Amino acid sequence: MPPRNVPARSDMETSPLRIVAIGGGTGLSALLRGLKEYAPHAGGDSLNAPTLLPEIEITAVVTVTDDGGSSGRLRRELDILPPGDIRNCLVALSEDEALLAKLFQFRFGSGRTLKGHNFGNLFLTAMTQLTGDFSKAVALSAEVLATRGRIFPSTSANVTLEAWLEDGTGVRGETKISRSKLPIHRVALKPRRAKPLAATLEAIRDADLICFGPGSLYTSVIPNLLVDGIPKAIQSSPARKLYFSNLMWQPGETISYKASDHVRAIYRHSVNGLLDCVAVNTRPISGAMRRRYAAERVFPVENDIPRLEEMGLEVIGRNLLARGQKVRHEPAVIAAIAVEIAAQARGRRAKSVALAGSSR
Secondary structure (H helix, E strand, O other): OOOOOOOOHHHHHHOOEEEEEEEOHHHHHHHHHHHHHHOEOOOOOEOOOOOOOOOEEEEEEEOOOOOOHHHHHHHHHHOOOOOHHHHHHHHHOOOOOOOHHHHHHOEOOOOOOOOOOEHHHHHHHHHHHHHOOHHHHHHHHHHHHOOOOEEEEOOOOOOEEEEEEOOOOEEEOHHHHHOOOOOEEEEEEEOOOOOOOHHHHHHHHHOOEEEEOOOOHHHHHHHHHOOOOHHHHHHHOOOEEEEEOOOEOOOOOOOOOEHHHHHHHHHHOOOOOOOOEEEEEOOOOOHHHHHHHHOOOOOEOEOOHHHHHHOOOEEEEEOOEOOOOOOOEOHHHHHHHHHHHHHHHHHHHHHHHHHHHHOO
8 A cells, every 4th residue: 555645656647746835925926826827727727738747736825924004904903814915826826817816906096994905805804704714715715716726824823923133122013024124033923823724734745845935034934834733744744845045135034145044044943954955046137137126235145056955955046037127036937847846756756656566
């Protein structure tokens, strides 16, 4: 018999690759937008997936610590989980980004109480109050948008993000943390022992690939690893673990950070050696773009590849840059890397099962 939770070899060869993407903010949405092209749409087939690769099943695990803007207002006034990052993921995975997705992203520009809110946040809030359960509201909203993947909040607890800076000062709230002037030493959730959803742990257990980022290190990626039980589940999963390194320093969070500093921060908040591989950008950022960012004292993240390799990590160097006026990850490229690593992981597991069977 194959090991528990590992499908038989024949199933491995035909079943979709299972990818769990962990993070928040615009970075996670970019990855999901790219991965969507490999996943089945409402008609049952993937739209643009390369024919030589199997389809994928997508599970997004999303941070719920946002306390700014529309999400923060709804959180304070109605005591619900912040819907903003979840909404962005719903839109990124939606079947028709050009229609319903535009509605979900519509932001009211006037009205005493409506100004600043967007429709998607209000929709998720209404669904939460109707069902009495934020996770159920997300699942029902995913049905409305015909998303090509599952989306789970990292916890159903109403958590707040706290940080301790280099000088020992404490800062409470994601918005204030992201504006900090001093380097961040550590972050934590309050309450401390927030529980994950059972479905999240199941998805992690059965994954071929678990990927982190891209996104804000301390306010999008790491908060998910502070949820009780998630780091242990990731460590125990046979999946490969991939981190998409940030492209630029982030004011208030990662000034002067090298790629290895990001990895060390992840380990410091979870489990040492949690990652298997890191994807870094190898294309130089244009002079004009560098000067634009340098005016804000922001520079590209240094890819200290020898140090990453010393840490036992496989380094995947690619041109990750998207075209545009801002330095961003290209969704199609990072999704292709994720699918490639997931396929490699599935192949290794299938070989392991075959060897185990032949030894009996």
